[in-house]
Amino acid sequence: MNEFDPAALECLAALADELGFERAAQRLAITQSAVSQRLRALEAQVGQPLVVRSRPLRLTEAGKVLLRFARQLQALRVDVARELGERVAPQSRLAIAVNADSLATWVLPALDGLVQQGLQEGYGLELVVDDQDFTHDSLRQGAVLGCVSTVAEALQGCRVQPLGVMRYVAVASPRFLATQLPQGLHAGSFADTPFLVFNRKDDTQAQWVSQAFGVRSPRLRERFVPSSEAYVRAAVMGWGVGVAPEIQIRPWVASGDLLVLQPEVSVDVALYWHQWQLQGRDALLDRIGQALAQGARLALA
Incomplete structure (x- = not known):
């Protein structure tokens, strides 16, 4: 050809x-x-x-x-x-896919050095946001050159690197617990309790309930809040029980604005970095992967 x-x-x-x-x-x-x-x-x-x-x-x-x-x-x-x-062409950009919770917590600090350098060299970085179980599809379809994903197996022509584990815990505001769950969240009350859900791809809440109460495929009262930052804010305001990244809700737990429910129960999501294998010395895509791996080591379990 x-x-x-x-x-x-x-x-x-x-x-x-x-x-x-x-x-x-x-x-x-x-x-x-x-x-x-x-x-x-x-x-x-x-x-x-x-x-x-x-x-x-x-x-x-x-x-x-x-x-x-x-x-x-x-x-x-x-x-x-x-x-x-040479200065890179203005329309040049490297697109990678990340999940919203990683973007809201550890990805920006991890990439900050490369982005600041990119301001000088002219290349652009595009962050495509999707659920961590679906970012891999963007890589397969060619929409992005790398992705943070829960998929462990590499595509042909790609390589994969473990990043760490993002731990999700259930939280609620003291006011919500006092008014809606005076007896606490238990096997007899979770079905009538509003749970905050990121979007229709998000099943983290169902996974947490399954672990906490031994219920398969629980049906929950869902309130959708499709933003990582707004999701935590909604939990603080008492909209319902949220299942959020432990690294994200630490300040609100420390201040008492959120309380962790059943701290022994968590949903642990293993994350991996996937990228196409490109030839070249000091390839920018390789440096993005290295920066994400270092940032994840500092932030994740």
């Missing part, structure tokens, strides 16, 4: 990011017609469609395969520019 046109691959990546021709053209500073022409040439080369022209636009399975290659090519370009001491 002939080599792919790098400009056409850049268009495919922009389309995947921006989900439309107009925004992709704006990002690349070219016309929509040029984006369409390059995409058609790439589709003609592989002999099948690469995008479904819908609103929003989405990639076909063949498009996802080429997107993985386009992402890796972008990362290699960044590394070459850095080694040559």
Whole structure:
């Protein structure tokens, strides 16, 4: 197969990011017609469609395969520019997927040094947020070059590194316990107790109840709060019982604004860093993985 046109691959990546021709053209500073022409040439080369022209636009399975290659090519370009001491192209970015709780706690401090350096060298870092059980899908589909995930097995062409364990504990405000659970949370009361849930992918609360009370597939009264920071705030305000990262709720436990329920019960989530294996000396993706591993060692169990 002939080599792919790098400009056409850049268009495919922009389309995947921006989900439309107009925004992709704006990002690349070219016309929509040029984006369409390059995409058609790439589709003609592989002999099948690469995008479904819908609103929003989405990639076909063949498009996802080429997107993985386009992402890796972008990362290699960044590394070459850095080694040559050249400023990276403004649209260059490395995308990684992380779960919201890690982002709210240990990921930003871990990456701060690299981001500050990136301000000088010109490359961009994009953090894509999803549930830790689903970030791996973004890596498989080519949307990102690395991810923090609960999946332990590496994809072909990737490598994986254990990060540590994020421990989740159940908490509630003293006022909530006094008014809603005067007898405490027990096997006879959990079904009528509101539990805070991050989103519909989140089953941490059900896992905690299963461990605490030996109930399989418990049905809970759910109150959805789709933000890690707002989730803890809702628990402090007495919206319900939350099951949150122990490292995140320490200040509120220390101040007495939150009380830990059954401290002996926890949901321990093992996290792993996955990344595509790219060739190159001092590759930026490798440095991101190293920074995350060091940050996780300092923060996680």
